[in-house]
Amino acid sequence: MDGVTSPIPAEARTHIDDLAAFVTASPSSYHAADESFRRLVDAGFTALDETEAWRIEPGGRYVVLREGSVIAFALPDGAGATTPFSIVGAHTDSPSFKLKPKPTKTGAGGWWQLGWEVYGGPLLNSWLDRELELAGRIVTSSGDEHLVRTGPIARIPQLAIHLDRQVNDGLTLDKQRHTTPVWGLGDAESADIVARFARDAGVAPDEIGGFDIVAADTQTPRTFGADEALFASGRLDNLLSTHAGLTAILKARPAENIAMFAAFDHEEIGSASRTGAAGPFHEEVLTRILGALGGSDEDRARSFARSLHVSSDVGHAVHPNYSERHDPANQPVAGGGPILKINGNQRYATDAHGAASWNAACRSAGVPTQEFVSNNTVPCGSTIGPIAATRLGIRTVDVGVPILSMHSARELTAVVDPWFLSRAMSAVLAR
Structure with missing residues (x-):
């Protein structure tokens, strides 16, 4: 057909x-x-x-x-x-990534990073070098639920070709080490993504009793191609x-x-x-x-x-x-x-x-x-x-x-x- x-x-x-x-x-x-x-x-x-x-x-x-x-x-x-x-x-x-408990950490070079696990079966390489947001729900200790989303906040940076000359011959990503995103720089005391969710929801950080937060690509869905007949999202x-x-x-x-x-x-x-x-x-x-x-x-x-x-x-x-x-x-x-x-x-x-x-x-x-x-x-x-x-x-x-x-x-x-x-x-x- x-x-x-x-x-x-x-x-x-x-x-x-x-x-x-x-x-x-x-x-x-x-x-x-x-x-x-x-x-x-x-x-x-x-x-x-x-x-x-x-x-x-x-x-x-x-x-x-x-x-x-x-x-x-x-x-x-x-x-x-x-x-x-x-x-x-x-x-x-x-398919995506889901935040782990105690998700905020700092990495080499002063980078703020996030701890998350793979959710489902994403094509891992497709998530590299994209501006990602975090979205989902937080639940307070009293049981109130709030939907939250950050907008573009994180990115999984790929290793430059100068540091891996064989990368185009085959890319293998370790799910623990190589998919950890960066989301900021500077004083480690300020790196608290849970506090960011609390601020957006209008609650105190110590009120958050649990959360279910995943990553999402922020690129806008759009039509393209000959006669705008294709749709990417x-x-x-x-x-x-x-x-x-x-x-x-x-x-x-x-x-x-x-x-x-x-x-x-x-x-x-x-x-x-x-x-x-x-x-x-x-x-x-x-x-x-x-x-x-x-x-x-x-x-x-x-x-x-x-x-x-x-x-x-x-x-x-x-x-x-x-x-x-x-x-x-x-x-x-x-x-x-x-x-x-x-x-x-x-x-x-x-x-x-x-x-x-x-x-x-x-x-x-x-x-x-x-x-x-x-x-x-x-x-x-x-x-x-x-x-x-x-x-x-x-x-x-x-x-x-x-x-x-x-x-x-x-x-x-x-x-x-x-x-x-x-x-x-x-x-x-x-x-």
């Missing part, structure tokens, strides 16, 4: 501009969930408190926020105890899918099923947390919705048996410099529409029924689609799809958008593909 290059529809450009704004507002999973929650509440979704009893009405629209995860849903007018769900799922976190994995699902649920007016958008934290490190797809959050929300509609365990089983979950994460476009790493027959191209992910070992959850449902949604939306399957010698990653399918028993299909430079500090996609994905998701949620 040939990629779509020109002309780029105006709606696609509007979508990519909003994706750029969403990424800019979301340097951490906590910011991404909070920005999604804010947009949904502003659009009229009713916020639900997990500590309170839920009153769910047919025809209503609701949203619940749990730290770095968010779930929103819209009910059809005829919703009842056995109404099935149409779900689009994604994740809010991205940090955190496309997986804010691209989060934004597409958010856009779809904001427009959703479901006919028969309960339309749901679910975005989870911690996918990049296995999803095993109270806010991850392997945790209880999703099942608890689904159960509480049906319970509020008068459903029993039997009713829930009947609902789940007729439900569909579309798990969306970015995938690999054919790389022009490494085409031998891809399957010779199934080669997704940028601009060719969203991809259907298939794996015989169930690293993706797609089966024949799920594929048929996804292809029908794409046809309904007028969206091109293409398949992705790995080269047999290059094992694929995985997604929230198999995890959700295993935990919930809901039929799940894995999809996404083809990109280059996955897990880089800055990734690349075609301008039209995120818009195509959101349109297909809208068709799923319209059921």
Whole structure:
């Protein structure tokens, strides 16, 4: 299938501009969930408190926020105890670095440095020589949570070629020694990044009881290339899918099923947390919705048996410099529409029924689609799809958008593909 290059529809450009704004507002999973929650509440979704009893009405629209995860849903007018769900799922976190306890230290030459650990599987070399910010949440001893972000503050400096003449023959980075960033110079007594977070949050440093802080690239997302058909940005994995699902649920007016958008934290490190797809959050929300509609365990089983979950994460476009790493027959191209992910070992959850449902949604939306399957010698990653399918028993299909430079500090996609994905998701949620 040939990629779509020109002309780029105006709606696609509007979508990519909003994706750029969403990424800019979301340097951490906590910011991404909070920005999604804010947009949904502003659009009229009713916020639900997990500590309170839920009153769910047919025809209503609701949203619940749990730290770095968010779930929103819209009910059809005829919703009842056995109404099935149409779900689009994604994740809010991205490969990065996460601050360790006692993160401030000083290095040789009077440099202020930060202690952090690798989060997920970033392409380490892509993070070198970039102006990075720190973002996430601090929690005070009283339990109050504050979102914080520093703006450009840190940089991982690469060793000059004069001090490593063989660097272009192969770069190997020690994760402990070579990824430590610099963020200042001078008196070591003044080097206190936690105090900086406290100042930004308006609290005293000794009030901070804990923090979850990650690094994020600060370069502005932008379109470029011939006809401005390409889009480069940090955190496309997986804010691209989060934004597409958010856009779809904001427009959703479901006919028969309960339309749901679910975005989870911690996918990049296995999803095993109270806010991850392997945790209880999703099942608890689904159960509480049906319970509020008068459903029993039997009713829930009947609902789940007729439900569909579309798990969306970015995938690999054919790389022009490494085409031998891809399957010779199934080669997704940028601009060719969203991809259907298939794996015989169930690293993706797609089966024949799920594929048929996804292809029908794409046809309904007028969206091109293409398949992705790995080269047999290059094992694929995985997604929230198999995890959700295993935990919930809901039929799940894995999809996404083809990109280059996955897990880089800055990734690349075609301008039209995120818009195509959101349109297909809208068709799923319209059921």
